[in-house]
Each structure stands twice: as C-alpha cells, then as structure tokens.
Amino acid sequence: MSHSQSSACLIHASRLPCTPRTLKHDVLTTTMLHCGSRIAKLFRSPVTPPFNFPRRLLIKFEFSSLFQAKGLNTSDEESDEFLPWLERKARTKISSMLWIGKSAYGRSLFASENIRTGDCILKVPYSVEITPDNLLPKIRAILSDKIGTVSKLAIILLVERKMGQSSGWAPYICCLPQHGEIHSTIFWSEYELNMICQSSVYQETVNQKAKIEKDFAAVVPALQQFPDLESITLQDFMCAYFSVTSRAWESTKGLSLIPFTDFMNHDGGSKSIVLFDDDKMFSEVIADRNYAPGEEVLINYGKFPNAMLLLDFGFTLPYNIHDQVQIQLSIPHDDNLREMKLELLQHLTPKIKDAVGFNCPDDTFIIKLGS
Template sequence: MFMQFVTGFQIYSSAIQRPLWATSRCRIRTRCNFSNSSYPHQVLQYIDEECGDFLPWLRQKSGAEISSVLSIGKSIYGRSLFACKPIQAGDCILKVPYSVQLAPDNLHPSINSLLGEDVGNVAKLALVILLHQRFGEQASEWAPYISCLPRVEDMHSTVLWSDEELKMIKISSLYHETLKHKGQIEKDFSSIKHVLDSFPEYFDGVTLHEFKHAYNLVESRGWVSTRGVSMIPFADFFNHDANSETDVLSDDFKQVSEVIADENYAPGDEVLIRYGKFSNARLLLDFGFIIPRNKYDQVKVEVNAPPNDHLHALKLDLLHRHTTPSLKDVNDLSSQENGFMVMEVKSSSGKGRGIPQSLRALARVLCCTSPQELQDLAMEATQNDGRLARIPLKNRDREVEAHQLLHSRFSHMIENYKAALESLTHHSSEKHRRRMQLARDFLTGELRILESASSWLKNYCQTLKQRESV
C-alpha cells in the first residue's frame, strides 16, 4: 500500500494506480509480523545491531540530522523505531531530505530509456532496488539501506504466498484479488525482461521471484511523491498503529519529508504511525499482517439475481436504471457488480449499520413477484431521491422475505468459512506455520463480521414478525 501521505502540508492521497482493487491505493511498507494482541506503546526492545551503521550513514549522506530522538531497535513485532529521548506531541521527530530518498529517477538513463510507457513507477523503483542488490556492499552507495530491507522469507504479503498456501484463503475475495495482483506483477516482469537481458552485467539471472520481492518492497514501503513514488529510508521502519494520527508529511519547498508526533513518548517507547484505515484483507495483501478485531475490517458479499426468475430481465433492467456509482468501501477498494462490502454490525438490535443499504435494496428487488411491484419501487424511487428500494417495503411479509434471503446467503457463507477453518492443518516449516496462522486469524475475523450481520438480519426478521402478530 502506499500510505496516507501529506504533501506541502496538505493531505494528499498517496495512491499508486494498480488494477488489483480496480482503483488507486494508498500503500506503505511491509511490516513485521504482528501478534494477536493489541499494540502496547511500550514493549521490550533492544538495539538492532544489523542496522547499527545505518543512521550514521544516512546522516552523513544527507548532510543533515535525521533524528536525534529515535533509535532503531526490535520489538515483538520486528524492526521498529523507539524513543531514545522524551518526545512531546507536536515535536518533529524525523526529517529525511529528498536527496536521500530512492525514486524511479534514480534509475540510470541508459536503462530507463529502454522502458516502455506501460512500465509504471513501481516496476521502475523495483529495478533500482534490484540494481543495488546486485551491486552489493562494495559497489552500491545505498548498501547500508538496501541491506536493512526485509528478506523475502521474512515477508508475508499474500502476493508472495505459494498457490498451495493461497488455497487456505480461497473462501475470501482476497484470494481472487491476490491472483489478479500476482498476474499484474508477472505482466510487469514481462515488460521489463528485455531490459534485464540488455544489461546482463547488472541483471543476469534475475528471476520473477526476485522481481516480485523487489516489487513488494516498493509497494509496501513506498510513498507517492512528486517524483512518482519514493522510498524514505528510516521513516519506513515505523510500525503501524490503527489509532495513531501520525502521518508522513512532505514539504516540496524545503525538499524534506517529516514526521510529527501525535502524542507523548518516554524513552524506550515504540513510536508508531498509522498506515491508513485499512481492512485486514488490505493489510494482509500489502504488508503480510492483520490486526485483531480490526475496526476497519469488512467482507465482500455477492448476491445475484437467480437466472430462472421469470422477472429476471425486468429486475436487471430496473437495477441498471437505478444503479449507483461503483461501490467503494472505506478503504477505497471498489466492489464488483453485485458485490457489497459488509462491516461488523455492532448491535443485533440497532439499525444494522455495517450492512450496506444498497445490499438490502437489492434483496427487496429480488423478492418482488410481479411487474407491478417493480413498477411501484421505480415510482417510489422517482418520488424520493432516485435511489431504489432504500426504505422498508410496505408489504411486511415481502420485507421479511427479502431479509431472510440475505440471512440465508450469510448463513451459507458462515458454514463455508467454518469448513475452511476446520480444513487448516499444521505445517512443519516455520514460514508455513506463520502463514497458516495468518490465514486462520484472517478468516476468523471475516467470520466474525458475517456472524454479526447474520445475527442482525435474524433479529430484524423476528421483530417484523412479532409486530405483524400484535
């Protein structure tokens, strides 16, 4: 993901155009593997000796102080940044000049000139990383930074999962989105293959697997900037806290990226930022971790008109005439036709917030049994705000039937999710065990959402029936 980014101190959606979710996306850095606990602000940590020379190198390369209050260490979540001095909310805790940020324009002109217009900034920056990885510590001026980037075996984004591992989440829409994105990466690799072959002294033997690793490093650690997309050394060591209000700021006039603390930190506290308001599907795809009971979590639910319905054509025509713009969830992930993003319903006796009104409207249309009922819905929409079937049907039995249809769909999904969870068995290797646990926790979170929606629908139908009997 490229994260929420601020440029010129005005909020800017740092998104890369990618077909994965059929829309632009915010992304930033592959992180460590988060546990199933909430995020404590103070955790056991120690100095990361592997990166001991990194900050002095970055300071020398930039000719400026990067941070005097942060140190690189390791937490239970992996590599992270800690306060080494007291920090007050509002303090500028990090400044990284543009001159020490990696971007596509770091690619040598002789290489860049061979790339077609279809090669995007992510693929170009991935080539920059591959180039410096091949140069090694002796020849690359960026070696202290490149050597601190995660190894492929330490990354768990679903685009890096094997086909067998992906089957663990096949029940979720994330499975299909991952396959789409893997296909895009393969397409990008094909687009730059002739460049790799033209410079065997730099790229000899580079495989799709290596390119995918570099590609995911960029997607998970990069910010969109005026240079296309940039990797900001040191800033990408921050871990994620969904409740943090801290962003990375970019000042094009001063040519520097900054981070301003949103709360106080004592020495030894882990300093966190928020990558974005992302669902676990988004986090697992982009970063390879999930958040327990993620308040932004959601599940894609598809409901289609039965093709054997004698009113099938009329219903589709009515839905087409009153269709709303492409559905988007809070993470800006677009839904496919008849796909709806459902969030957790907090109370079974409330208003059903979390279940899209458009999904309930579709169910009302699907339960109509005569052309007259469809005409009545169309007339009602015209007389109101143009939106179709957004208010309860006057026929209470039909309203119950519509929501029982949805309840049946959710119940079917719940059974499938439970079966998928039961099918997960232990693997011997550490990597497979970790990914299986991620799959189990991810599916459990989506199951929780489905069960909350199912409970509300059941209660809604029972309430309507009780009113009818009074």
C-alpha cells in the first residue's frame, strides 16, 4: 500500500512515559491503522532530570551504536537466512525492498532497491509477532497475577533461548543482543556508574536495576518448577528484560516483539513509524522519504532526549534535535523567601510543552536544544 492510496498520515509516535496511554489513529478509506509506541519508559517511575554527560563518557558509546553517523554497509552473513525463515514461518512475503546488514549502528536494514516516499517497505503478520500469548500454558498457570507483561515476554525469550535450535524462534533469539553487547547504563560497572553519579541518570539506573531485581524475584518461584529453567540467572533475566523494553511496541493488541522490524535503527528526524492494521492483522512501515539501493533505512522510536536513549536503548546521538536538560536550583528549605522564589521561578521560566520523560519539581526548569 503506497502512501497515496489512502488517507493515512505518518504520525510521529512516541512513548508516553509514566502516564495513561492513548493511541493516535489513522483513518483509512477501508480500514484503520494504529500507530505503535515504544514502551521502555512506561515501566518505570518518572525520572528526575539528568545533566549533560562529560564528553569523556560519550567515548564509551562510539562502539555501541549511533555515535558514528556514517560507517559500514556490509552483509550480515549470520542473518542472511533470517528473512527467508521468517517468511516461511509467516507463509507470506514480508519485504522485497530490504536486506539485513551491519552498519556503525550494529545490525541494520538497508534498501535492496530504489524506495520511494510512501512505499510500504515491510509487512509483518501478527502470527509471527511475539506476545504474552506465546507463553507456555504450563508456565502461565503458575505465574502470579502480579507478573507484568514485560516480565512475561522476558520469560518467553529465556525459555526459547534455553530450547536452543529446537526452538521455533531460534533464528530470532540468536539475533538478540547478549550481555557484553548492551550498553544501557543498567549494565555499567560500579566504577563506570560512579563517573555519572552527579547525574540523575545514575539514580534512575539504580532504580531500574532494583525494579528488575524485584521482578526477577517474583518469577523465580515459577522458574524453579522447571529443571531446564531453574538455572536462569538475574543477568539472564536482565538481558531478556532489556530486549523487551528496548524493542517491543505497544498497540491496541498489547505489547509485541516484531521480528525483522526491530532491526531498524533510530533517526530522531524520521517520520516513519510502525503502523498496526487490526483488520488485516499485520504491522507495517511506510517510507517517509526516498532511499537509494544500499542506503540504511531508519525509523523513529520517539522524541527522546539523550538521557532516555542512553538508559533505555544504550546509545546517544551526537546531534539530537530532541535533547533537553533540566536545571535544578538549590533553594534551602529554611530560606524565608523559598516560596516566593519558587513562585517567581515558575512564573518567569518558559513552559516546554513537549518535554519528554521527566517530572518537573517546583525548583526546576527545562532547556531544550535550540530553544
């Protein structure tokens, strides 16, 4: 379906951190497409504002993903059979316009032919998307009702990995990053975290790790009922949990991992997002611009500042048009003029309507890039 064949608009989808979620809708002439949302921040308490990172820390991310805007365009031999496998599993064509390769970003999708604005570049049926419904009934039956969707998806990934090549999802599981390949701050060493201890990203990292540990403790009793799963460690669970929160999309049908689509890397300026067609039961991506053969095809995860990208996805952007910093003023509580100063601060500082991801205490204000 080309862009010109419907009245659908490519609306920029972003996660709605820590708030009740609503989905934007595109009304087509014959059906309805729903815009997907990246979900990582939805499963944490609101973060307090980060400060800019010292440049020496950004060196850490050069090998992790997006710090180098230009780089390799090479075949990924390990993934050569991935798309044919997925199409056999789906019993339908998913894409003839894209191939899997490696760039400076890691595993990526490239144009295999000329792509024009409005082209549908991939369609993935719901039948080959991983949702909580894929959880084995015998495991689901003994899980506590308090176990969240992210943890359920993480368990699915762990179970499939334990099955090895006998898993029906083995080619996909093998493509997911493992410990040592993930550069989110939740995997940093204590020494590395101490380098950003003055940033609120430090405390948010601590909070996120504590949440994952709590969720793991909640699923351990169920895992221990199965000899093949009782050896799963906290580190295993963290890797699977990160794969879910950094890769899953939410639509009207809930959370899902979308193989092949989640190989697309992030461009904050792109207008391409994942669209869901509940009537025809597939997810699709529409090109927002022309691509030449061999050019990497990108998608927009959302309007995220670098602090959120670092924590949720493990990379930063050198020129992030959505970057922001929140400045906190230290006004002592015993200051007789504290309330007046806070009132002046709120009155005189501009309000940023599209600030992302941070609660704004009374003694703070946000500065956005270019503002």
